[in-house]
Each structure stands twice: as structure tokens, then as C-alpha cells.
Amino acid sequence: MATPEPTSLPPTKGRSGAKDVARLAGVSTATVSRVLNRSQQVDPATRERVLEAAAKLRYVPHGAARTLRSHRSKMVGAIVPSFDYALYARTTSALQQRLDERGYALVLAEHHYELAAETRIAGQLVEHGVDAFVLVGLDHEQRLFSLLQDYGRPYVLTWGVDGAQRHPSIGFDNRAATLAVTRHLVGLGHRRIGLLSAPPEGNDRARARGEGLRAGLAEAGLTLDPRHIAYAPISLAAAEAAMQQLLAAPERPTAVVATNDVFAVGAMIACRKTGVRIPQDLSITGVDNTDLGATQTPGLTSVATPITEIGRAAADQLVARLEGLPCETFQAFPVELVHRGSTAPPPSE
Amino acid sequence: MATPEPTSLPPTKGRSGAKDVARLAGVSTATVSRVLNRSQQVDPATRERVLEAAAKLRYVPHGAARTLRSHRSKMVGAIVPSFDYALYARTTSALQQRLDERGYALVLAEHHYELAAETRIAGQLVEHGVDAFVLVGLDHEQRLFSLLQDYGRPYVLTWGVDGAQRHPSIGFDNRAATLAVTRHLVGLGHRRIGLLSAPPEGNDRARARGEGLRAGLAEAGLTLDPRHIAYAPISLAAAEAAMQQLLAAPERPTAVVATNDVFAVGAMIACRKTGVRIPQDLSITGVDNTDLGATQTPGLTSVATPITEIGRAAADQLVARLEGLPCETFQAFPVELVHRGSTAPPPSE
DNA sequence: TTGTAGGCGTTATCAA
DNA sequence: TTGATAACGCCTACAA
Numbered sequence: 001m002a003t004p005e006p007t008s009l010p011p012t013k014g015r016s017g018a019k020d021v022a023r024l025a026g027v028s029t030a031t032v033s034r035v036l037n038r039s040q041q042v043d044p045a046t047r048e049r050v051l052e053a054a055a056k057l058r059y060v061p062h063g064a065a066r067t068l069r070s071h072r073s074k075m076v077g078a079i080v081p082s083f084d085y086a087l088y089a090r091t092t093s094a095l096q097q098r099l100d101e102r103g104y105a106l107v108l109a110e111h112h113y114e115l116a117a118e119t120r121i122a123g124q125l126v127e128h129g130v131d132a133f134v135l136v137g138l139d140h141e142q143r144l145f146s147l148l149q150d151y152g153r154p155y156v157l158t159w160g161v162d163g164a165q166r167h168p169s170i171g172f173d174n175r176a177a178t179l180a181v182t183r184h185l186v187g188l189g190h191r192r193i194g195l196l197s198a199p200p201e202g203n204d205r206a207r208a209r210g211e212g213l214r215a216g217l218a219e220a221g222l223t224l225d226p227r228h229i230a231y232a233p234i235s236l237a238a239a240e241a242a243m244q245q246l247l248a249a250p251e252r253p254t255a256v257v258a259t260n261d262v263f264a265v266g267a268m269i270a271c272r273k274t275g276v277r278i279p280q281d282l283s284i285t286g287v288d289n290t291d292l293g294a295t296q297t298p299g300l301t302s303v304a305t306p307i308t309e310i311g312r313a314a315a316d317q318l319v320a321r322l323e324g325l326p327c328e329t330f331q332a333f334p335v336e337l338v339h340r341g342s343t344a345p346p347p348s349e
Numbered sequence: 350m351a352t353p354e355p356t357s358l359p360p361t362k363g364r365s366g367a368k369d370v371a372r373l374a375g376v377s378t379a380t381v382s383r384v385l386n387r388s389q390q391v392d393p394a395t396r397e398r399v400l401e402a403a404a405k406l407r408y409v410p411h412g413a414a415r416t417l418r419s420h421r422s423k424m425v426g427a428i429v430p431s432f433d434y435a436l437y438a439r440t441t442s443a444l445q446q447r448l449d450e451r452g453y454a455l456v457l458a459e460h461h462y463e464l465a466a467e468t469r470i471a472g473q474l475v476e477h478g479v480d481a482f483v484l485v486g487l488d489h490e491q492r493l494f495s496l497l498q499d500y501g502r503p504y505v506l507t508w509g510v511d512g513a514q515r516h517p518s519i520g521f522d523n524r525a526a527t528l529a530v531t532r533h534l535v536g537l538g539h540r541r542i543g544l545l546s547a548p549p550e551g552n553d554r555a556r557a558r559g560e561g562l563r564a565g566l567a568e569a570g571l572t573l574d575p576r577h578i579a580y581a582p583i584s585l586a587a588a589e590a591a592m593q594q595l596l597a598a599p600e601r602p603t604a605v606v607a608t609n610d611v612f613a614v615g616a617m618i619a620c621r622k623t624g625v626r627i628p629q630d631l632s633i634t635g636v637d638n639t640d641l642g643a644t645q646t647p648g649l650t651s652v653a654t655p656i657t658e659i660g661r662a663a664a665d666q667l668v669a670r671l672e673g674l675p676c677e678t679f680q681a682f683p684v685e686l687v688h689r690g691s692t693a694p695p696p697s698e
Numbered sequence: 699t700t701g702t703a704g705g706c707g708t709t710a711t712c713a714a
Numbered sequence: 715t716t717g718a719t720a721a722c723g724c725c726t727a728c729a730a
Binding site for chain 1: 706707708709710
């Protein structure tokens with residue numbers, strides 16, 4: 001034994017198994033299993049004895065053994081882009097809570113906006129035997145879809161709706177969100193509207209939200225000036241820097257549509273530092289209606305998205321599919337524009 | 350078959366096992382195992398063949414089987430109070446990232462500030478076979494500690510330091526955080542300082558932070574007026590309501606120490622709605638130095654806490670203990686006061 | 699260096 | 715309704 005001996009995990013030290021419970025209750029392990037798995041085929045009296053014995057021994061079933069034999073781990077895997085900025089936290093929270101109620105545990109990981117990492121992590125989750133998957137967004141590597149296909153277990157894409165209905169999905173119309181704010185801005189009289197967004201590659205939400213802006217502009221016979229587009233990774237600092245570019249652009253836009261509240265608040269910070277007044281000099285809008293945006297001065301006009309509903313619905317759908325119950329595999333929830341003080345008519349020239 | 354048939358999970362449908370890899374590589378399953386577990390005892394040529402075969406068959410080991418046999422699941426369980434408000438998100442993120450690098454998956458759950466729920470969930474994590482635990486805070490049910498004792502695996506408490514060193518812990522001095530802000534406020538001339546906090550029961554962080562305020566006041570020969578204390582659950586709305594009480598209190602405080610940034614921002618909102626100017630009429634401070642506080646107008650004076658360091662250190666410690674390597678089981682990181690615009694001398698009477 | 703064989707703790711299939 | 719028994723897929727002695 002050369003290595004420091006991996007902390008020799010006591011094989012099953014004091015822990016008692018189904019066998020112990022069976023012995024104490026005077027039944028076989030098969031009966032113990034039946035009782036604990038709520039099978040109806042068991043005499044109330046014996047059930048009682050078994051439960052007593054299990055309680056007395058503080059019996060905790062061995063999940064791995066159960067998984068190995070039954071092919072169900074009672075774990076659901078979720079891979080989200082990031083825990084930061086509370087963008088996905090509320091969805092994850094709702095998901096976890098609902099899964100917990102249904103007796104499932106959540107195995108959670110981040111991919112930091114790298115789809116290759118997402119695929120790799122999905123492989124690990126398969127290895128850990130999760131019964132189902134929750135993914136964020138519609139864009140994923142083909143390899144990931146192949147993996148899911150081979151694995152043959154339920155999965156659901158969230159935060160977007162798959163128009164072609166190729167994959168079960170639960171979300172909302174990201175395009176509609178920015179379309180709504182754009183109409184609002186155009187209605188206020190804005191003609192030069194900029195875009196502050198996450199890089200669109202591999203991020204369907206960012207793409208759809210950008211399209212919403214373009215569509216809204218097109219409705220009014222306007223176009224998106226390429227010089228009025230700035231992409232940045234999702235962080236306040238990066239958004240602030242990107243906004244500085246837009247502020248320095250020729251024919252500076254009178255309004256900026258940010259594809260989420262983090263970008264929008266980063267933009268507000270840039271404006272504060274530059275002395276650009278919101279909304280008198282420039283209007284700014286976000287998406288997701290987070291506390292971060294709502295508590296700014298002035299409050300951020302944003303679009304409320306159904307982030308907790310998505311988490312709950314994802315849990316419900318997956319559990320239903322795992323238990324062979326009927327369910328909706330495609331769900332879209334509405335979004336709603338929330339007016340606050342960050343938008344106003346453009347300054348008169 | 351009466352019930353809708355639990356989606357008959359294909360036992361091992363197409364999925365290939367170690368046996369398949371062994372056959373294709375022309376070796377035994379033992380050798381496959383050795384190759385995949387980086388045992389040195391294997392001929393480079395055979396190793397190569399095995400890896401090729403594994404890749405060809407897209408072999409993914411069956412975690413449950415491995416766990417059952419090896420008594421190590423390569424999963425770490427973490428239970429945090431809540432995903433909301435990004436208070437614990439950054440710690441969780443750092444934890445997950447570091448665990449992932451080390452080949453461990455994170456099973457994550459919330460207890461919503463209910464310690465009984467925490468104990469229940471810990472039991473589920475035991476059932477799922479996690480190799481180690483990360484808990485937040487020092488306060489936990491005795492039942493939970495018993496459970497951990499029985500389970501006999503590593504665990505670490507975070508976000509606090511266990512002075513008595515009864516349990517491995519990684520955190521910072523919560524008392525010192527509010528002590529620092531209190532000294533700052535006292536130094537500015539404040540004599541009536543209020544407290545806005547989470548209910549202290551079962552929340553050692555809140556208690557320690559409250560004590561920091563009391564200690565800072567005591568240093569200056571001052572005391573905390575009971576009428577200047579307000580407790581609220583952790584949410585912006587609740588904090589706002591609690592702050593309204595403080596604003597309505599007799600001999601209104603000239604400064605309020607909030608035990609975290611969420612409370613502080615909730616307090617700022619209350620002030621805005623009431624026409625109380627910050628910092629001219631009232632100073633406010635937070636703890637945790639979140640983006641939420643930093644982006645307010647004026648910026649929130651707060652205390653930077655080592656939240657990502659905690660996550661990383663927790664992962665490092667647990668992995669080290671699991672692998673029998675040496676490590677620090679008690680770690681304290683420093684905190685740092687961050688001055689922003691929400692604090693100023695009290696108004697002259 | 700490699701193969702053989704037994705068992706980890708549970709659930710499922712039978713038969714009783 | 716209950717019990718005996720055989721897997722589940724892998725790891726790890728031990729033997730070769």
C-alpha cells in the first residue's frame with residue numbers, strides 16, 4: 001500500500017441494509033423491498049412490522065444498488081449556462097423544488113456558455129445515471145443530441161420553443177420579448193435603436209432576441225445599423241465596455257435594446273459614467289425583469305419572462321414521462337412588457 | 350399490465366458495457382477496468398487497444414455499478430439555503446466548477462432557510478450515495494450531525510468559522526464584517542444605528558452579523574435600541590416592509606446596518622418611496638458586496654466576502670480528504686469594507 | 699502483465 | 715401474500 005490510502009471508506013460500517021431490516025421484521029428482503037416501494041401486494045400487518053424495523057435500524061436504502069437493479073436513479077441532471085446573475089437561478093430553484101417534491105434529486109452543472117463543455121458534462125451525467133435531462137436553450141452540439149438519443153431517456157430543452165418540434169421544449173418566445181420592447185421604443189419615436197447582446201453563436205436566445213429587434217424595426221421601415229450592434233460576454237463589466245462603444249458610435253442611437261437585464265444594467269453604468277442621462281438622452285431596455293434591473297434608478301423597462309414556470313413545468317414533464325403519465329411535451333408561456341423609467345421619447349435634435 | 354407502464358427503461362438497450370469493450374479489445378473486463386482507472390499495471394499496447402475499443406463502442410461506465418462495488422460515487426452533495434439573490438450562487442458556482450475539474454459531480458438542493466428540510470434532504474443525499482457534503486452555516490439540527498457522524502464521510506461547513514473547531518469549516522468572520530461597517534459609521538458620527546436582519550434563529554450568519562453591530566456600538570459606548578431592530582425573511586419586498594418600520598420608529602436611526610445586500614437594497618427602496626435621502630438623511634450598509642448593491646444609486650457601501658474562495662476551498666478540501674491527501678480543515682478568509690456612496694455623516698439635528 | 703471469479707445491496711422473477 | 719434466487723455492471727482479490 002504505497003499511496004496514502006484513499007481514506008478507506010468503511011464498506012458498510014454500521015449501516016444496516018435491507019437484509020437487517022428483513023431479519024428484524026422476520027420477513028424476506030423481497031418483502032422489505034415491496035413495503036418500501038409502496039407495492040400494494042403486502043399485508044398491512046407485515047408492512048407495519050417492516051416499517052418499524054426500518055425505522056428502528058434507521059435504514060437508508062442504498063441508491064446505487066437500487067439504480068443498478070431497477071435502472072432508475074431518481075436523479076435528474078440539469079446543465080445551465082451559468083449560476084451567475086440570477087438569470088437561470090430562479091428556473092433552477094423552481095426545478096429543484098418541484099423535483100424534490102416528487103422524490104427526485106437534482107444533479108446540476110454549468111457549461112459557462114461553451115457547448116462543447118455542455119456535451120462533455122452530459123456524458124458525465126449519463127455516467128452518473130441520471131434518469132432525465134434538462135438543458136437550457138435550443139442550440140446544442142449534434143454530439144449531445146446523439147448522446148441523448150442513444151441514452152434513450154427523457155430530456156427537455158428550456159428557455160425557448162422549438163418551432164419545428166424536433167425536441168421537447170418548454171419556454172417562451174424570445175423574439176416576441178424584444179419585438180415588444182422595440183414596438184414600445186418605436187412608438188415613443190425612436191428611429192436609431194442599438195443592440196447590446198451576447199454573442200449569437202450557439203446562443204439561440206440571444207439570436208432570437210436580436211431578431212425581435214430587427215423585426216420591430218422592419219415593421220417601422222427601419223433597419224439595424226451594424227455600427228449600433230455590440231456583443232459582449234454576459235457580465236456587467238463586459239456590458240459596460242460594449243456600451244461605451246455604442247455611445248462612441250457615429251450617429252449614436254437614441255435607444256438601446258439589451259438582450260437581458262445584465263447587459264442593460266451594464267449599459268446604465270456606462271451611461272452614468274459618461275454623463276448620458278437615462279431616459280432623457282438615451283432609453284434602455286432589458287429582458288428578464290430581474291431585481292437587478294427593477295431596483296436601478298431609474299427602474300429598467302424590461303420584459304418579464306416565465307422563468308419559474310419553466311422550472312416547474314420541466315420537472316412536471318420529466319417526472320410524468322418517467323412515470324409513464326401523459327403530459328405536454330411542448331409548452332410556451334407568455335411574456336409581458338414591464339414599463340419603468342428607463343424609456344422615454346428620444347431627445348429632440 | 351394495468352398501469353401505463355413506467356416508460357419501460359430499456360435495461361441496457363444498445364449501451365455497451367465493460368464486457369463488450371473487453372471482447373472487442375480481446376482482453377478481460379479486469380483489464381478494461383484497470384485501463385479506465387489509470388492503474389499503472391498495464392501494458393501500453395493493450396491499454397491502447399482497450400481505449401480504442403472503448404471509444405469505438407462509445408463506452409460509458411455505469412456509475413451505479415461502480416459505486417456499488419467501490420463505495421465511491423464521485424458525487425458531492427451540497428445543500429444551500431436558497432439559489433435566489435445570488436448570495437450563494439457564486440459559492441455554488443465555484444464549488445461546482447472545481448469539483449468538475451476533479452471529476453466529481455455536484456448534487457445540489459435548497460432548504461429555504463428551514464433546517465428541518467435540510468436534515469431531510471441530507472438523508473436523501475445519503476441515499477443517493479454522495480461521497481461528501483457541503484453545508485452552509487454552522488447552525489444545523491443535531492439530527493443532521495448524527496446522520497453525518499453515522500455516514501462517516503467528509504463534510505464541511507461553509508460561510509462561517511467554527512471557533513470551537515468541532516466541525517471542519519471554511520468561511521470568514523461574519524461578526525468582523527458588520528463590526529467593520531459599524532466602526533465606519535461610528536467614525537462618521539452616527540450614534541443611532543439600526544439593524545435590518547434575517548431572523549437570527551437557526552442562522553448563525555445573521556446572529557454573528559448582529560453581534561458585530563452590537564460590538565461596534567459597545568466600543569463607542571453605544572447600544573442597540575430594540576426599537577431599531579427589524580427582522581425579515583430574505584427578500585427585497587420583505588426588507589422594504591421591515592425598513593418602513595425602522596423609518597417610522599421613534600428617534601429614527603441615522604444609519605442602518607443591513608446584514609446583507611438584499612436587505613440593504615430593500616431598505617434603499619423603502620427610502621426612495623418615503624423620500625428619505627441616502628446618504629444625506631440616512632446611511633445604509635450591506636454585506637456581501639453584490640452587483641445588486643454596487644449598481645444602486647448611490648452605490649451601496651458593503652463588505653466584500655470571500656464567496657468564491659469558499660466554494661473553491663470547499664471542493665479542494667473535500668476532494669483531498671476523499672483521496673487521502675493532506676489539507677486544511679479549518680480555513681478563514683479575510684473580508685474587506687468597500688466604501689461607496691450610501692454612507693455619510695449623519696444629518697445635523 | 700493478465701484472467702478468473704465472487705460479490706457489492708437491491709429489485710424482479712419465479713414458485714410456493 | 716410471501717420467499718428463494720438470480721441478476722444488474724463493475725471492481726478487486728487472487729491466481730496464473
